[in-house]
Amino acid sequence: MKKISWFALIGMLLMVFLAACSGNDETSSGEDGSSSDDQITLKFVHWINDDVGKWESLIAKYEEENPNVKIESMPLVENMNSEDYFKQLDLMASAGEKMDLVMFSNMNDWVKRIDAGLVAPINEYLDAEGIDINEVYNNTYPAIDGNYYGLPMKNVTNLVMINKQHLDEAGLEIPTEWTWEDYQKYAEQLTTDDHYGSYLHSWHNTHSSLKLLSKPENTMILKEDGSSNADDPMLKASLELRNQLENADKTSVPFTEILSQKLDYRQQFFSGEASMIPIASYMITEWGQFTPDFEIAWAPWPKNSADDEAYSAMGGDLVSVAQNSEHKQEAYDFMRWLTTEGIVEQGVWVPSWKEADLDTVLEKLASGTENPDAIDMESLKNALTSVQPSKSFAPPSYVTEAYTEFDAEVELYLLGEQDLETTMQNIQEKVQAVVDANQ
Template sequence: MTKKWVSLLLVGLLAMFMLAACSGKDEASTDEGKSDSSDEEVTLKFVHWINEDVGKWEDVIAKYEAENPGIKVESMPLVENMNSQDYFKQLDLMASAGEEMDLILFSNPNDFAKRVDAGLLEPVTKFVEKEGIDINEVYYNGYPAINGDYYGLPMKNVTNLVMLNKSHLDKAGLEIPTDWTWDDYAEYAKKLTTDGHYGSYLHTWHNLYSVLKTISKEKDNLILLEDGTSNATDPMIRASLELRNQLENVDKSSVPFTEILSQKMDYRQQFFSQSASMVPTASFMITEWGQFTPEFEIAWAPWPKNKEGDKGIAPMGGDLISIAKSSKHKQEAYDFMRWLTTEGIVEQGIWTPSWKDADMDKALETVVNGSKKPDAVHMESLKHALTSVEASEVIAPPPYITEAYNEFGAEVELYLLGEQDLDKTMKNIKERVQAVVDANQ
């Protein structure tokens, strides 16, 4: 039995779970999923990974509930550590158990596409068409339709950048970078490394931290191409692995992968404890500090280029909010998510919105001023990091891209742990990614 048919079987079993859980109650809803009784109080279960301390969900939900009598929204963070990958594991467990949910938040297109393929999400195409809007005109970081349908609305606008400890920069006599390359990043990492801390930290997510140079490209920057074929032979993938190995195992200026795994390190902890001076990340970190409050000023630099003279490019995306296929209140869920991705996210004041009609300068100032320590954010460098780059091409990734990255990551770890050389690693990556493609096409 091929992996493709196993996937279809699992989707079928998931559907059976959901049908059993529904117990025929879908008959009490209209085609759009709106409750028949206007007197019935509707509770929308909104699952995500962002705790109340950071998300401030209670206030923004209270505002919506006050404006929409009869609607209640239950904020349900599924994890305590604000780690979205742990959240997706919990989400899948909930789905397989047939637990009720109405709204689902996604942090990246790969995990989003995987749940679209699994049949977990309801298309929102009919809702946006009824409203008469074009997602890609209303929101900055829109996305291509998947098999003719859209499955969520963009919420926050997230741009890749590098956050730096300004105190460490000052002590090393280094300026905040405004136009730099990955070679410059490596030099900074060496100069920032001391007996007390590393110059750099790269986390365990191989679809970001092991392909740094790949995602600095304007297009074709994923492990798979838009047509679902392999991109594993891209020279920038090899160059990215050489860069990471150089930082961690040769220069010893970035936390070694062995320590990251053995000590179960977290990027927030490493940066805010001042154990690492630089972390490539994205603009959600303007406020998403978790339980930490910076004791230093955070500087920001644009996403590094592959070489001097290249156009400044950075992946831009953001969280997507979707409707669960099993939701019995789909219209009410759409109404809330539409409000949350426009007026609501501005009211929330936590993230820069994807909504084009928002005042972005004002929104950014609101976001920073609403943080636990506004003075910790170096505003000049932040604005430059966000405005000096252009977005790389956005595609709807093939649904099996997560599987491809898992195969990629398994070989990368052997390389970073010193168990095989780069030539063997690249050969194995090519074969394992191609095997995923072959099993799904």
């Protein structure tokens, strides 16, 4: 019996050894126990629907070139509203759901999620590839404590979008260089019984900070060192300008209507309800459900005075690798392709990638829209190239809290519930209180 048991044991061990060898010949195991030859799925969360982003065809191209990778495009909202998207993103993150790539529309929301531990640094991948991110891309989001947390995708420039038909009817030229005083005059001349000359949305960090954004630096509610910037004279002048347009001149859609009717800025412009909107260059193609039946003119971001140099805030969407991703290298590889060859192939946005040719890119963007003739190309090129970028920096995470305090006071002012002096005093006190509580 002992002899039979011994041979049986030898046979079992031999079978196990041969099976192990056979397995190693076929595949090699990864750290998570999965085969390296297995197809992996990367979950890419964002807010851009496929009609605009053309993700399906773009992803198909990448998957064809990388058959072991499947990209799952996950737009978290249907309305392409980034504010709603971030709410859904936070719910997803708090539930511990797996994700691999996360798209951000602005630096403020990006910094907040870095502090929350949502995204991972990518320095090791940049170093392994041997690239200097600032030499490859325009408008790179700044490093935080020496770490980079993503790659810029779009190059987004602030500008003014104008209904050219309304300009022609009013006998006005497309502005090639102008001031906020000029904007105010244009709004007055463009306003008719049928439409307003201007529309300023409920984004107080832009549409209630118009003149602040025309400066070469310190364009936010906080300065680079985290201190308050609420006492900047251009912030007060911005509120005064908006109130003048909406409540005195009555040439811009009143804030009361924006809130009570829950107005959408795309609807207001493309339906002809408003002639001008200070916006950013993502609107070259991001028309949503609308197809303009008029030509769109583009003007550079207005200056505070005629003698000033022309500046514009520049930034753009950024893609980050999620901290809880189990496939960070593959996520980085897709992110690099998406922010270079991919975004050019996509033909939807102006890339941050420096090697992209602007003329070719803009022609492709226009040709990919529902109405290519709607884009006045000459004025668009001027609006993008005639301004210098204002200095950008990564604000502290409490900038969101500071803007929340700012927003509340601005709304009271625009609704006529408190005067400008009280508003500015409250803003300065409350923003300083946020700074004090976080430093």
